Amino acid sequence: MFLTIAFLITAISARATEGMWIPSLISMFYSDMKTNGLKLKAEDIYATNKSSLKDAIVQFDGGCTAEIVSAEGLLLTNHHCGYDAIQKLSSLEKDYLKNGFWAKNRSEELQCPGLYVTFVKEIREVTKEVLAGVKPEMTAAERNALIKKNIAEIEKKSAVTGNIKAKIKPFNNNNQYFMLVTEDFNDIRLVGTPPNAIGKFGGDTDNWVWPRHTGDFSVFRIYANKENKSSEYSAENKAFKPDHFLPISVKPRKEGDFTMVYGFPGRTDQHYCSEKIRFYQDIERPARIAMRTATMDQMKPAMNDNDLVRIKYSAKQASIANAWKKWIGQIGGLKALNAVAKKQQWETEYATKTNSDPQWKARYGNVINDMNTLTKSASKYEFGRAMFTEYFYYGPEFINFCFGFNGLLNNYEKLEKEQKLSKEIDNLKESADAFFKDYDAGLDFKIMKVTTPLYIKYCDPKMLPAGFSENWEKNGENIFKNSLMLNPEKLKNTLSNLTPEAIELLKKDPALVYANELYNGYASSYAQGASEFASEENRLLQLYVEGILTMFPKKKNWADANSTLRIAYGKIEGSAPHDGMSYKHFTTIDGIMQKYDPANPDFELTQRFIDLYNKKDYGTYTQDGKLWVCFTASNHTTGGNSGSPVIDAKGNLLGINFDRSWESTMSDFVFDPSRCRNIVVDARYVLWVIEKYGEAGHLLKEMKLVR
Ligand code: ARG
Ligand code: GLU
Numbered sequence: 001m002f003l004t005i006a007f008l009i010t011a012i013s014a015r016a017t018e019g020m021w022i023p024s025l026i027s028m029f030y031s032d033m034k035t036n037g038l039k040l041k042a043e044d045i046y047a048t049n050k051s052s053l054k055d056a057i058v059q060f061d062g063g064c065t066a067e068i069v070s071a072e073g074l075l076l077t078n079h080h081c082g083y084d085a086i087q088k089l090s091s092l093e094k095d096y097l098k099n100g101f102w103a104k105n106r107s108e109e110l111q112c113p114g115l116y117v118t119f120v121k122e123i124r125e126v127t128k129e130v131l132a133g134v135k136p137e138m139t140a141a142e143r144n145a146l147i148k149k150n151i152a153e154i155e156k157k158s159a160v161t162g163n164i165k166a167k168i169k170p171f172n173n174n175n176q177y178f179m180l181v182t183e184d185f186n187d188i189r190l191v192g193t194p195p196n197a198i199g200k201f202g203g204d205t206d207n208w209v210w211p212r213h214t215g216d217f218s219v220f221r222i223y224a225n226k227e228n229k230s231s232e233y234s235a236e237n238k239a240f241k242p243d244h245f246l247p248i249s250v251k252p253r254k255e256g257d258f259t260m261v262y263g264f265p266g267r268t269d270q271h272y273c274s275e276k277i278r279f280y281q282d283i284e285r286p287a288r289i290a291m292r293t294a295t296m297d298q299m300k301p302a303m304n305d306n307d308l309v310r311i312k313y314s315a316k317q318a319s320i321a322n323a324w325k326k327w328i329g330q331i332g333g334l335k336a337l338n339a340v341a342k343k344q345q346w347e348t349e350y351a352t353k354t355n356s357d358p359q360w361k362a363r364y365g366n367v368i369n370d371m372n373t374l375t376k377s378a379s380k381y382e383f384g385r386a387m388f389t390e391y392f393y394y395g396p397e398f399i400n401f402c403f404g405f406n407g408l409l410n411n412y413e414k415l416e417k418e419q420k421l422s423k424e425i426d427n428l429k430e431s432a433d434a435f436f437k438d439y440d441a442g443l444d445f446k447i448m449k450v451t452t453p454l455y456i457k458y459c460d461p462k463m464l465p466a467g468f469s470e471n472w473e474k475n476g477e478n479i480f481k482n483s484l485m486l487n488p489e490k491l492k493n494t495l496s497n498l499t500p501e502a503i504e505l506l507k508k509d510p511a512l513v514y515a516n517e518l519y520n521g522y523a524s525s526y527a528q529g530a531s532e533f534a535s536e537e538n539r540l541l542q543l544y545v546e547g548i549l550t551m552f553p554k555k556k557n558w559a560d561a562n563s564t565l566r567i568a569y570g571k572i573e574g575s576a577p578h579d580g581m582s583y584k585h586f587t588t589i590d591g592i593m594q595k596y597d598p599a600n601p602d603f604e605l606t607q608r609f610i611d612l613y614n615k616k617d618y619g620t621y622t623q624d625g626k627l628w629v630c631f632t633a634s635n636h637t638t639g640g641n642s643g644s645p646v647i648d649a650k651g652n653l654l655g656i657n658f659d660r661s662w663e664s665t666m667s668d669f670v671f672d673p674s675r676c677r678n679i680v681v682d683a684r685y686v687l688w689v690i691e692k693y694g695e696a697g698h699l700l701k702e703m704k705l706v707r
Contacts, residue, residue, distance in 0.1 A: 019558035037258030055243035065263030070702035073240030077643035079199030082218035100195035203602030249652035263644025265561035274343035275375035333666030364547035381529035465517035570634035655680035
């Protein structure tokens, strides 16, 4: 009896699969997917001559993923992916973040200016064409120049029309190239969103953590012109008719069921050397974490105290907190897995292999050593860039805002001569409006006071402008008291009546001077080193991965994520990453009530939700009497997979991917089948919220539910 159970557990966990596979190469991994339970044909998943699953999947706003679930272009993605769009449509009077929003009919669906989705029409390998003429003895510069030229020629030859684009991207660290033919749709409208108390339930406290109870979804619709083609927003546009949409499974699920995630993972770095992993684990991540902790320690209380500040800062705060917490998880995971030692072990194996062939020895014999030596001697440049990024882009916000005015200030006469001045002024007015709408100067000053000392502490003094350490505080006081740049009315007036004198005045504005000196400090001391480090590292990674592909042809090799369409497959399964405890593979609505805490904004509920819970009216969405909220599966995912459909063996939607467990976040560098789990909001909970909470049952009529 004991033996069988132990056997079953290992059999399940052994099936978790590393890798994010390129759909057009499906023949390479199709049989393994079948072994794992897939019931579809390969051409049902990816095809260019007929409709397939891929036609129901889009990149959402250039970052996340979304899927089509009706013949009328209805889209599901995560609440946190639609967050920006929802926030832009929100105000104190129409607080869709707090109250949710449900269009009762098509005419109430809300236009989202700027929001777009991208379809992938074809993925075609063009490695041979791109590498034509490339010789092993070429220098990196020669190789890159030739590749660039080849790519430009091929792209030009394949030029397509309208909103369709053909772009070539490198894969496998510049060892493989694919052309992606894509099409953008620009008229996307908000159809529905649950309130934060559902869509962000658990907030930053639960983010990256299992067990999870977040209804992290929102609903949009793609609109197209009369010909069903991509078009800018127009009142005449109609709901888009897709080539394929995903039916939704409301059947019971069980541990071990096949799952596949089809979406747009952003970036992984499986090939970093052991020293680079050590650098992230011990140096870079800890410093970034400290910078963000300081910022958020100021934001949180200000947001809790004031509703207006809360609305202004919610999206910004969520984005800063997200990477911050992931990094903390990554460090933990890398240490728990002994990732540095594991990498070293593999590096020894690689180096030993090169000894078995003189040609391999000549070409790949030094690469491991070179990568580790480079990291030790030059990763300080990457560190400097990281600190600059944290301060300049994620620290006090006035810095980056002011920096954006340089285009106007430095080219005033030229712009005037070329009659581009009024356009530039309009753009800046618009960006100032957007900036001040979500800005609180008092809070920004507090953020400046806590992040600046950390910037000084972490930076090589060479990066700092002269006198920075002594004067920043005095400068800060002056900026927040007197800067014209931070006075919305005065700035607008100045821009409306722009004179050469006003330009000179703006150039001397203390906030602008601060931003420029800061930038120049970094640019003149570290920027070049950082870019040289990156290109040398890329050169070595190309060679190193070429070595893997050449010397270990049987190794299951997958190309790192690069924001292109990929497939990951695995199973519904729980995990046991900590001694003495194990995680179930699903959570239920009862857990929401257990976490409910009216005193903690992360765990608030609306009265409406509580009433519905007490009625226990779960329709046909339960399993063994319970309404599942989330489940975990063993698919290899990363940022960008948010909103991705989690699909069953027959091509039906099981849920929407939205996170990874904390114990998994190191999978961007090292995957571990026993602990890596992606987190999914169950489609049945999504349907329940739409129907019972949102009273938007009319949307369900468009969908195809599989019972
Ligand atoms: N961790 C998820 C991702 O990386 C969800 C982030 C949004 N949720 C939040 N509580 N901030 O995007
Ligand atoms: N929430 C992430 C996203 O926005 C997905 C989580 C992950 O990194 O796996 O894409």
